[in-house]
Amino acid sequence: MTRAARVAAGVGLAAVAVLAADGRAARPRDAGTTVSAPGPRDPVEEASARLIGAALVSRRAYQDLADLCDRIGNRLAGSEALDRAVAWSMERMRAGGLEGVRAEEVKVPVWIRGEERATLLHPLERPLPMLGLGGSVGTPPGGIEADVVVARDFAHxxxxxxxxxxxxxxxxxxFTDYGETVAYRGRGASAAARLGAVAVLIRSVTPTSLSTPHTGALGYxxxxxxxxxxxLTVEDAASLHRLADRGIVPRVRLEMGARTAPDGTSANVVGEVRGREHPGExxxxxxxxxxxxxxxxxxDDGAGCVTVLEAARLIGALPQRPRRTVRVVFYTNEENGLRGARAYAEQHRDELPRHVAAVEADTGSGAPLGFRVHVPGGGDGGAESPLAGEVMDRLRGVGVLLEPLSAAHLRLAHGGADIGPLVTAGVPGFGLDQDMSGYWPIHHTAADTFDKVDPKLLARNVAAVAVLAYWLAEIPESLPRPPPGGAAP
Amino acid sequence: MTRAARVAAGVGLAAVAVLAADGRAARPRDAGTTVSAPGPRDPVEEASARLIGAALVSRRAYQDLADLCDRIGNRLAGSEALDRAVAWSMERMRAGGLEGVRAEEVKVPVWIRGEERATLLHPLERPLPMLGLGGSVGTPPGGIEADVVVARDFAHxxxxxxxxxxxxxxxxxxFTDYGETVAYRGRGASAAARLGAVAVLIRSVTPTSLSTPHTGALGYxxxxxxxxxxxLTVEDAASLHRLADRGIVPRVRLEMGARTAPDGTSANVVGEVRGREHPGExxxxxxxxxxxxxxxxxxDDGAGCVTVLEAARLIGALPQRPRRTVRVVFYTNEENGLRGARAYAEQHRDELPRHVAAVEADTGSGAPLGFRVHVPGGGDGGAESPLAGEVMDRLRGVGVLLEPLSAAHLRLAHGGADIGPLVTAGVPGFGLDQDMSGYWPIHHTAADTFDKVDPKLLARNVAAVAVLAYWLAEIPESLPRPPPGGAAP
Structure with a gap:
């Protein structure tokens, strides 16, 4: 079996010894980390090279993102802007040649920020730039005025x-890392309320700040x-903390018009490149x-959407489509409900046994590093799944294809929020892994804007997703998955 | 003449040959860049070492700055906060042992920002974070609503x-550099008004942004x-520019309650360490x-104030004071009028011939690099002054003392805004030169906050200013200056 054939089959290079023991000769160019000699490529390698070239010269994803950002802008569940974004997405998918483009209705929570303001009253009066946390209740009219007590962590x-x-x-x-620090955004309000607090303020979840508050969901x-x-901003949290440390009790008035309205209607937007052999997979x-x-x-997450859309368009433009269907899903309501993800899994329940993989892009637009592999069947990213070893071994075949993009790092980890219900249902999950150093400072802020997206990095992300998606859709035998009913994550 | 004696006299090492020609022996340890042999230090070197040590272990400047920032906060000319800051400054100077502490009254312009808001109306409606430019007129009630035309520069x-x-x-x-880019803040409004524009927006003057608008003065x-x-923010300027490039004309409503009230009363705050021999100098x-x-x-410029204050306090705490008086001046109204600088020069006109030097700290709190030397008498930083060569040669004496702080880079350049009138009157000027890479992103913004100040770098700045000030106040013969009436800058 040649290296090319093994790539196409999704059989890793490390399997060479086993294959040789099976009686098939391992040719010298298959050996370890030596540089491969040039030779005729197989169709999967050819397609991968073509996708990479097309992705790196295309400006379509970048232009789409500018259009989404500048003409529609932010788009919270329940907003008119999100309705416009749904229509825009369908138009873009159709213009890109995707088939079966449709909006699949989803009921979503409608949280309305309203007017909001925080004011330091003592030891001096000044505005405190802030953002209410998504899902928060509002204050009574006139606000809540109280002394501030500073907590360094939950134990404190x-x-x-x-x-x-x-x-x-x-x-x-x-800020240490997002997972650790975001706990205060998620659970801080209830922890404080149990002790009789009348309101809660958090230091924005970010390593750096230019007086930039960060919103995000809480859970009561x-x-x-x-x-x-x-x-509050990092700056003001620090200032109030310093005052408290010097025995000066800050006094703050918090006014928030936040409220939750009855559920609204939104939609997941779906479009496909139908497979040539197994369109139902x-x-x-x-x-x-x-x-x-x-x-x-x-x-968060315009870049992810234009990335997966362009990856699908490029796959659809290949001389030959892959065996299976590549389906783009723009989920709705990830930020404050995950209703889109749940609705997709519910509405497509009968199809899920034929969902061979799910790939998610939702960590910005930094350089692609590889993919988090989420194997169904237990443990963090599937580490306890009996299938983990086999899946990781099979993936060496795509690692070879991703290596020219420096995006071949594959590791077992949680794949992503929107594909979570699919992984739970037994579908192997993949989360695009990216350099996030530029992401946290703008995450959930007014500074999450188009100008911070590098078109060349965006193109590399498109290439990485396209290569993985094509490979998953083309390999003769899809990745192993747990038996029905045995896929509890 | 020993090296130590030449340091004390303010005679540079490069003058060795001349001195030798004068018949005095140059000892071997005076040669060029060789490492000096250990030997007894002269009193100026001793004092310099003591100042450096004291500055690097002191937290007083840092604590003062926290107090000013957290308890008083920002302080525009004409505000009650600036009045409180004047009282705070006098208290701090007195507590630090300075003599003759006083507030010298200055009439200042009173510009009031009022309520202000910019809103993008087309192609979508959303708020545009903004800051009115200092000195701007307001809009009529209800604001100004108009299409936006984008200019890339004055020629465009x-x-x-x-x-x-x-x-x-x-x-x-x-942003290229501050001097070049700030021209649009300063002159943009009038340039646009001459062509019939109804209002002007500028991209904030900064290399980086997290949705952070920058204010600053304009001139009509x-x-x-x-x-x-x-x-506007860098982000929104870019977004509107992209829309215009795609043929979509942005429409904006600008509402500004800005107005200029009658002049108010403020003060320069002055305190001294009186000289032991020539207190009038x-x-x-x-x-x-x-x-x-x-x-x-x-x-901008709390750090500068606590730096010069601490430098003076440390000089005052030496076993022996320098020959001349070190006078701390906290100028008022630098940002939007320079009235404090002009008033000081006017109120102290008779004293100016005995002002032997003026040092300014007003470029943040980054690592000290050296000083901009502003020689009176013409050209950029005095480069055309016949005295420039002599002054720079004399300064090698203090360069030796600043070298341990890596702050020995002395160059001819503009010294600073507040000491400008003194240089014009013939006083040699010095501007503390600092690493400004962290300064421009926060300059004139809500993000110019205490948390961004590094206490160790602040201490190094204190040390550099203290060493230069002590040397200027102690050298037997002060620096040369132009003859009376010959000091036009």
Whole structure:
């Protein structure tokens, strides 16, 4: 079996010894890390090279993103802007030659920020730039005025005990990594409310700031009063903390008109490149079309959407389509409900056994590094799944194709929020892994704008997704998945 | 003459040959760049080492800055906050042992920002974060609503001709360096008004942005209507520019309540370490106490003020004071009028012939690099002054002392705004030169806050200013200056 044939079959180079033991000769050019001699390429390698070249010279994804950002802008679930974005997406998919373009209706929560403002009253009066957290309740008219007590973390909050009652709690927690720090955005309000706090403020979840507040969803626990919650800038959280450390108790007035309206109607937008042999077998390419209600949603997740769309368009423009269908899904309501992801899994339940893989792009537009591989069947990213070893071995075939993009790092990890329900249903998941150093400073802020997207990096992301998607749709035998009913994640 | 004696006398090492020709022996350890042998230090070197050590271990400047930023905050001319800052400064100077602490009254312009807002109306409606430019007139109630025409620079504006009439001009000029780019903030409004523009917007003057508008002063020319002017974020300037490039004319409503009230009363704050031999001879250490009306004025110019104050305190705490007086001057109204600088020069006119030098710190709190030397008498930084060569030669004496701080780079250049009138009157000027890479992104913004100040770099700045000030106040013969009446800059 030649190297080319093994790439096409999805059999890794490390399987060479096994194959040789099976009686088939391993040719010298198959050996380890030596440079391969030139030779005729197989069709999968040819297609991969063609996709990479086409992706790197195309400006279509970049131009689409500019159009989405500048003409539609941010698009929270329930907003008219998201409705316009749904229509725009269908138009773009159709113009790009995708088939079966449709909007699949989804009921979504409607959270409305309303007017909001925080004001420092003591020791001086000045505005505090802020953003209410998504899902927060509002304050009574006129706002909530209280002294501020600063908590360094959850344990410190607990130690404050009665000092919290009637106060506004400020969590001034330095950014370590997103997963660790975002816990205060998610759970801070209820933790403070259990101790009698009247409102909660968090330091924005970011490593750096230019007076830039970051929003994002909170979750209210069932056992705690629902109190208003907002993010201050890193700068102001630090200033209030310094004052408190010097024995000066800051006093703040928080005014938030936030409210949750009855559910609205939105849609997942779907379009396909139908497979030539098995059109009923599907590789999902996912992103989310909604964004928070600030900035342009350029990197969260406009970039992901134009990336998967362009990857599908390029696959559709190949001389020969892959065996299976590549289906683009622009999910709705990722940010504050995940209703789009759940609705897709529910509405397509009967199809899911023939979903051979799901790929998600939702971490910005930094340089592609590889993919997080989420094997169904248990553990973090599927690490406890009995299939993990086999899947990772098979993936060496696509690693060879991704290597020219420096995007061949494949690791077991959570694939992504929108494809989560699919992985739970047994579908192997893939999350595009990217350099996120430029992402956290603009994440969920007014600064998530088009100008920060590098067109050449965006093109490399398109290439990486296209290569993986094509390979998943073309390999003769799709990746292994757990038996029906055995895929609890 | 020993090296130590030459340092004390302010005679540079390069003067060795001349001195030798004068009949005095140059000892081997004086030669060029060789490492000096250890030996007894002279009193100036001893004092310099003591100042450096004291500055690097002191946290006083850092603590003062936190107090100014957190308890008083920003402080525009005419504001109550600036009045509080004047009182705070006098208290800090007195507590630090300075003598003759006083507030010297200055009439200042009073510009009031008022409520302000910019809204994109077409192709979508959304707020545009902005800051009106200092000194701008306001809009009529209800604002100005007009189509936007984008100009890439002044020449492009001129080429647009009649297309400007009745429009809002947006100058979307990329940041090159401050001096070049700030011209659009300063002169853009009048240039656009001459062609019939109804308002002007500029891209904020900064290399980077997180949706962070930058304010700053404009100047209206006498021959043009006064139209409202504001800065947009880099992000929004880029977005509007992209729309215009695609043939979509952005429409904007600009509402500004800005107005200029009658002059108010403020003060320069002055305090001294009186000289032991020539108390009437003065080395000024200047900064400006006022700031723009956003952020905390931490680096512009709170850092400069706590730097010169701490430098003076450390000099005052030496076992022996320098021969001449070191006078700290916290100027008022640098940002939008320079009235403090002019008032000081006017109120102290009779003293100026005995002002032997003026040092200014007003470029943030980055690593100290050296000093801009402004020799009175003509040309950029005095480059055309017949005294330039002699002054630079004399300064080698202090270069030796600054070298351990990596702050020995001395170059002819403009010294600074507040000491400008003193240089014009014949006083040699010195501007603390600093690494400004972290300064422009926060300059004149809500992000000019204390958290961005590094205490160790601040301490190094204190040390550099203290060493230069001490040397200027101690050298037996002060630096040469032009003859009276011959100091036109």
């Amino acid at each position: 909050l607990e130690s404050l005990g009665e000092a919290v009652r009637g106060r506004i709690v400020l969590f001034d927690v330095p 626990a069932g056992d705690a009063p629902r109190i208003p919650a907002a993010a 599907v590789v999902v390419l996912g992103c989310h079309l909604d964004s928070w209600d600030v900035g342009q949603g350029a990197q | 504006l001129e080429s647009l001709g009649e297309a400007v009439r009745g429009r809002i001009v947006l100058f979307d000029v990329p 020319a006498g021959d043009a209507p006064r139209i409202p002017a504001a800065a 003065v080395v000024v250490l200047g900064c400006h106490l006022d700031s723009w009306d956003v952020g905390q004025g931490a680096q």
